[in-house]
Amino acid sequence: MRLAVPRWTGTLAVKAATFITVMCCALAALLGVLVHVSVTNQTVGQARDLALSRLQDATEAYEAGDALLPGAAVDPEGLPTPLRTLALAGDRGTMVSSHRGRPTMWAAGPAEDHHALAVEVDYSQQSGTIAGLDKSILGSSALAIGATVLVGAFAVTRVTRRLHGTARVARRITAGDLDARVDDPRTKDPTRPQDEVAVVAAALDTMASSLQSKLLSEQRFTADVAHELRTPLTGLHAAAELLPPGRPTELVRDRVAALRTLTEDLLEISRLDTGREKLEVDTEELGALARRVVRASGTDTEVRIVRDARVETDRRRLERVLGNLVANAHKHGGPPVVLTVDGPVVTVRDHGGGYPEYLVAHGPQRFRTEGGAKGHGLGLTIALGQAEVLGAALAFANAVDGGAVATLRLPWAEGR
Known part of the structure; x- marks a missing residue:
């Protein structure tokens, strides 16, 4: 099953913002980890050196039979088991653990009669320093990421806005507005840098x-x-x-x-x-107009009224469109030719070989022929042009069971 992806996820601005955010997060995480590891190693190293130094003093006092310093003891309560095992094996080591509800740096070494001599150093201040550093890293990273995303989004939006403007002009040109221009200010000032847009x-x-x-x-x-x-x-x-x-x-x-x-x-x-044609709009009964067109054509065309409709249109131009479609069906198609009115939709169908593939795909083209076949002249081109003037949609297709089908969709009359 394919998941539907929102259209906005495909925009350049979203992709650029996502890329900038991911890169900022990755960079902030990398720098944060490096700083955290460096400071933590330095802090832990200092606490370890202090604990080992006190362990050395406690060992000397213990061997001399003197009283042990505060924080030093033989087999003290709370000594981590791994560190106790290490001391009993005859080695020295350090370890951070929680003792009496606070972080503690332990240092332990061997003592007589299979005992462990250990000292504890309060590690709360160092642990708080590291925790505060982590919060500062997170806060500064969040601020840096937010500022970078805002600046990056602003810069990308300026580019995408210009791209959208260029795309709008391209669509206007495609629709026939050949006076449309982008007029990018950068193109008029040679002293300004000319970017890709x-x-x-x-x-x-x-x-x-x-x-x-x-x-x-x-x-x-x-x-x-x-x-x-x-x-x-x-x-x-x-x-x-x-x-x-x-x-x-x-x-x-x-x-x-x-x-x-x-x-x-x-x-x-x-x-x-x-593009200077003027419409003479009036309300027409589509069924009666279709019958009138067929009578004027003098052809054997069947008229079917599935559902009659009143449309606001230019009668002369609509008659021209339907007349050209009927004439083309008889000239280039095969009988029977049927003109059907179904509301504001009029179809003209013949039962010949159908429209050429290029005509179905790209619309009628003036005097074009393929493979030695007879061309369609100017009739369909005129019908398409007059349909556009009427504000109607004219489409060409081939029926599944053979024959060409021209479909004209007209706007309804107001207050129908």
Whole structure:
């Protein structure tokens, strides 16, 4: 079973703060241990030297038959068993233990008749010193870690804030706002150090400017070509109408009509690319509009109304979207073609070979073909662009049992 990990744990700020905290704790622990060991060894060494010195004096007094000094005794009560065993074996040693409720440093050595001579030194002061040192180490470490984490978090947050700003601009550019720029102050002042975030921001701004320039150039080219073609096509259309009846004349008129349709499509795409289309919103009955579109298409398309809906939309643009979807289904798909209205969702499905994989994955692309197959022209591109103007979502998929499915989701009308 996989555990769900919160999204915030993946942020750079959290990772950096965690790393700084772990490193600070490790460094504080290492320094604390070193100081504790050093001071403890020094303190214990001094107490051991004092205890051994008193043991030497007590041994001399005991051997001379003099009275033992205070704190010295033969086989005293409370002498640790390991130290007693060591003394009885003929060796000297020291040991810290608790005696009468307080820390005591013991020193013991052999005495006559298989006895142990021992002295005790009060170790309370040294033990208190070590305990106070440990508390000071913990307190200072906590303060140092807190201050370091705050400073580190502040520094990391400044970097991540700039990264988030760069990411927001990148998303705006992806959504079509080619005027979006990061405008990092560091990139405008060459005297300031250029860190990695500034380099990324400058690269993104340069890329956006280059992309905007190329797209504007393509848009102007498309619009200019379409406008320039309208005049000769008007002349060709007039000349074709003067030709005598016959099969050649029908072919000429058909090709001229196709060229005029292509020119109008190019002009429509150029207008959509500029993003200056104006909506004429009204409330429409979706079922009635769908039937009207099918009648105008002159195709054998079945209309199914599962659940009718009233939507606020631009009727002309919506008719254009549905008309292009129906025309594409008949031109590139297979019968039967079914248009279904289910609330604010309209689907157009055929039973042909389905959409190409690139179209399902990346959406329609102008005049693209693969493997010698016939391309989808501009109809789906226009349908997608008009759907975006309407604020609707248009998705393309393939049915499990075969055929292409285009799904248009429209916003409900207010007060439905």
